[in-house]
Amino acid sequence: MYQYDDIDKAIVQARVDEFRGQVARRLTGELTEDQFKPLRLQNGLYLQLHAYMLRVAIPYGTLSADQLRVLASIARDYDKGYGHVSTRQNMQFNWPALVNVPDILQRLCDAEMHAIQTSGNCIRNVTSDPFAGAAAGEVEDPRIWCEVIRQWSTFHPEFAFLPRKFKIAVTASDEDRAAIQVHDIGIQLRTNDAGEPGFRILVGGGLGRTPYIGHVVRDFLPRDQLLSYLEAILRVYNVHGRRDNLFKARIKILVNEMGEEAFTHAVEQEWEEIRKLGPSGSVDLPEAERARIAGFFREPDFAALDDTDFRADPDDAGYARWLSRNVSAHKRPGYAIVTVSLKPEGEAPGDITADQMDALADLADRYSFSDVRTTHEQNMVLPHVRQADLPALYAALSETGLGSANAGLVSDIIACPGLDYCNLANTRSIPVANRIQKRFSDPVRQAEVGELKIKISGCINACGHHHVGHIGILGVDKKGEEFYQVTLGGRADAEAAIGEIVGRGLATDQVVDAVEKLVDTYLSLRTGPEERFIDAYKRLGAEPFKEALYETA
Amino acid sequence: MKLLELKDREWTLSDLDDGPGLLRVDNGQDLLESPPDLTGISVVRLDWPQFKLGQAFTQARLLRQRYGFEGQIRAGGAIFRDQAWHAARCGVTAFEIEDGAEDGWLESLHAYPYHYQRAVTGEAAWALRHGGSA
Numbered sequence: 199m200y201q202y203d204d205i206d207k208a209i210v211q212a213r214v215d216e217f218r219g220q221v222a223r224r225l226t227g228e229l230t231e232d233q234f235k236p237l238r239l240q241n242g243l244y245l246q247l248h249a250y251m252l253r254v255a256i257p258y259g260t261l262s263a264d265q266l267r268v269l270a271s272i273a274r275d276y277d278k279g280y281g282h283v284s285t286r287q288n289m290q291f292n293w294p295a296l297v298n299v300p301d302i303l304q305r306l307c308d309a310e311m312h313a314i315q316t317s318g319n320c321i322r323n324v325t326s327d328p329f330a331g332a333a334a335g336e337v338e339d340p341r342i343w344c345e346v347i348r349q350w351s352t353f354h355p356e357f358a359f360l361p362r363k364f365k366i367a368v369t370a371s372d373e374d375r376a377a378i379q380v381h382d383i384g385i386q387l388r389t390n391d392a393g394e395p396g397f398r399i400l401v402g403g404g405l406g407r408t409p410y411i412g413h414v415v416r417d418f419l420p421r422d423q424l425l426s427y428l429e430a431i432l433r434v435y436n437v438h439g440r441r442d443n444l445f446k447a448r449i450k451i452l453v454n455e456m457g458e459e460a461f462t463h464a465v466e467q468e469w470e471e472i473r474k475l476g477p478s479g480s481v482d483l484p485e486a487e488r489a490r491i492a493g494f495f496r497e498p499d500f501a502a503l504d505d506t507d508f509r510a511d512p513d514d515a516g517y518a519r520w521l522s523r524n525v526s527a528h529k530r531p532g533y534a535i536v537t538v539s540l541k542p543e544g545e546a547p548g549d550i551t552a553d554q555m556d557a558l559a560d561l562a563d564r565y566s567f568s569d570v571r572t573t574h575e576q577n578m579v580l581p582h583v584r585q586a587d588l589p590a591l592y593a594a595l596s597e598t599g600l601g602s603a604n605a606g607l608v609s610d611i612i613a614c615p616g617l618d619y620c621n622l623a624n625t626r627s628i629p630v631a632n633r634i635q636k637r638f639s640d641p642v643r644q645a646e647v648g649e650l651k652i653k654i655s656g657c658i659n660a661c662g663h664h665h666v667g668h669i670g671i672l673g674v675d676k677k678g679e680e681f682y683q684v685t686l687g688g689r690a691d692a693e694a695a696i697g698e699i700v701g702r703g704l705a706t707d708q709v710v711d712a713v714e715k716l717v718d719t720y721l722s723l724r725t726g727p728e729e730r731f732i733d734a735y736k737r738l739g740a741e742p743f744k745e746a747l748y749e750t751a
Numbered sequence: 752m753k754l755l756e757l758k759d760r761e762w763t764l765s766d767l768d769d770g771p772g773l774l775r776v777d778n779g780q781d782l783l784e785s786p787p788d789l790t791g792i793s794v795v796r797l798d799w800p801q802f803k804l805g806q807a808f809t810q811a812r813l814l815r816q817r818y819g820f821e822g823q824i825r826a827g828g829a830i831f832r833d834q835a836w837h838a839a840r841c842g843v844t845a846f847e848i849e850d851g852a853e854d855g856w857l858e859s860l861h862a863y864p865y866h867y868q869r870a871v872t873g874e875a876a877w878a879l880r881h882g883g884s885a
């Protein structure tokens with residue numbers, strides 16, 4: 199993974215020192231809360247319902263085992279003993295005291311981490327495929343370009359005060375595990391007909407109040423021109439993006455108000471202008487720097503192994519389920535990718551305790567080249583595990599409560615913090631997730647239902663990505679009463695789609711029954727176990743599901 | 752109000768005066784579309800009606816890099832000291848500040864020793880890493 203040099207260290211240290219000064223100005227009253235707010239927001243510090251929340255950046259979801267131990271120490275020393283993996287692959291701490299935040303940032307800085315640009319109207323932490331460098335079919339490791347973008351976007355002087363937050367995701371294969379079509383900018387590494395590497399660039403996707411799938415503004419951009427092209431997009435947005443209405447300020451609205459063609463034209467024109475600055479004024483990264491950064495993402499020292507028949511005859515039913523749900527194919531023979539579920543029944547989705555972090559860090563050291571990932575689905579990943587080590591790894595994970603065999607199943611729910619933490623929430627999210635988990639508690643039944651992605655947001659801001667849930671659940675407030683709106687058929691993979699609203703909102707006590715009805719309808723109509731919920735929905739449309747939901751409701 | 756101004760690479764404090772040759776550019780003015788008329792202009796004043804209206808960062812950069820303006824670019828309005836280094840990197844060379852606030856502004860202007868990207872001023876980290884030759 200990337201390692202800081204003296205320049206990186208000095209920049210992150212400067213941010214810690216600056217923020218220490220800003221906190222001191224706040225505590226002495228030199229700064230009012232209003233003046234302090236934009237400063238703390240540039241450092242990932244939110245004021246929530248009960249306390250401050252600190253969002254630590256995990257750039258493109260990649261952590262070393264030692265960094266995970268540092269996060270564990272922060273959870274232990276400054277929080278209530280746990281952290282929370284967010285849908286942007288970051289880690290949130292819900293209970294830090296303001297006076298301690300500079301010390302937390304210092305501890306992060308010493309481990310080459312930070313909380314820079316995890317909030318505010320700036321370019322946020324760039325996200326990527328949690329299987330990067332491990333899955334087959336990649337043009338190259340997408341994290342090379344994530345790191346390039348991390349550096350370029352960090353304290354970008356022109357784009358630190360955009361109309362609204364700005365999210366970029368990068369993937370390097372046709373199988374999209376980074377949801378690039380629902381990002382402000384989605385970047386897919388690909389090769390052109392001549393076999394040269396470059397990028398497909400999508401702009402204007404996003405969830406929230408008005409969900410959109412991104413438009414392709416460039417089908418192929420040569421690899422060495424990425425940053426100038428990104429500057430052109432950001433500049434057009436900074437100049438033309440709306441600032442009069444918070445809800446119309448994202449770039450997706452600009453793209454749709456200008457029209458895809460006019461927007462693309464404006465970007466291309468601006469890009470030509472930027473290119474006129476010539477090599478001496480170019481913002482693009484020189485090849486030597488690309489090569490330096492790429493050097494940090496070389497493959498680990500894989501052993502020459504043969505694939506084993508590891509899925510055959512596992513002696514334990516729980517282990518068998520875990521193998522079928524949480525273990526994915528690796529590009530190297532003899533290795534596997536392991537998804538570590540942070541969705542045990544009854545816990546807040548994405549929560550992980552300090553002890554679990556330490557245990558997972560040890561397992562990463564022992565079994566996965568000290569490499570750990572966070573995922574936008576609020577789980578974690580050990581990307582490079584020998585197939586022969588799977589039984590021992592499963593046993594160790596189970597011992598520490600991380601052995602849930604439910605990746606991608608009905609209980610692997612994405613849920614935003616909702617009314618338990620968030621001051622914008624209409625409804626609770628976590629308890630709804632827990633009640634659904636409880637209803638589908640039987641692992642055999644879950645396995646029978648198969649892949650089903652349920653995503654829950656406590657308000658229209660859609661932090662729980664409900665628009666792209668196979669079943670999406672959105673909390674709405676009607677005259678002071680909590681209601682839940684159900685959407686169906688959303689997905690964030692290569693066939694990204696926004697879910698359809700199926701009918702009137704449901705009362706809190708109807709939600710779990712509704713999910714069960716949808717599942718039963720699917721089970722009765724599917725052509726067989728190989729037809730997943732989302733495939734059946736695609737074939738059948740919303741009608742049979744609507745009928746099931748509302749006929750007796 | 753005072754003016755904190757970059758003169759011979761040093762930030763120096765002087766009295767604020769709106770002499771002739773000053774052009775006020777509105778925060779919403781689209782400089783991508785067309786440049787302002789800069790004939791006879793020695794100072795362009797950019798405005799931050801609210802700190803978060805960040806179009807002026809782009810305006811400064813366009814004035815310097817696209818329209819070749821070499822006079823003073825002055826920042827005024829609700830811009831605060833913690834934003835000043837961004838503005839300076841985009842080409843701003845003078846700030847309208849409250850009386851007595853200069854120490855804080857100077858501290859903020861000098862808070863960061865390095866920068867990742869190429870802008871108007873301040874060498875990019877990648878250029879330093881590879882011997883200054885890009």
Ligand code: SF4
Pocket residue numbers: 614615616617620621622623624655656657658659660661662
């Ligand atoms: S979706 Fe709404 S309730 Fe949930 S975290 Fe986001 S803002 Fe808060």
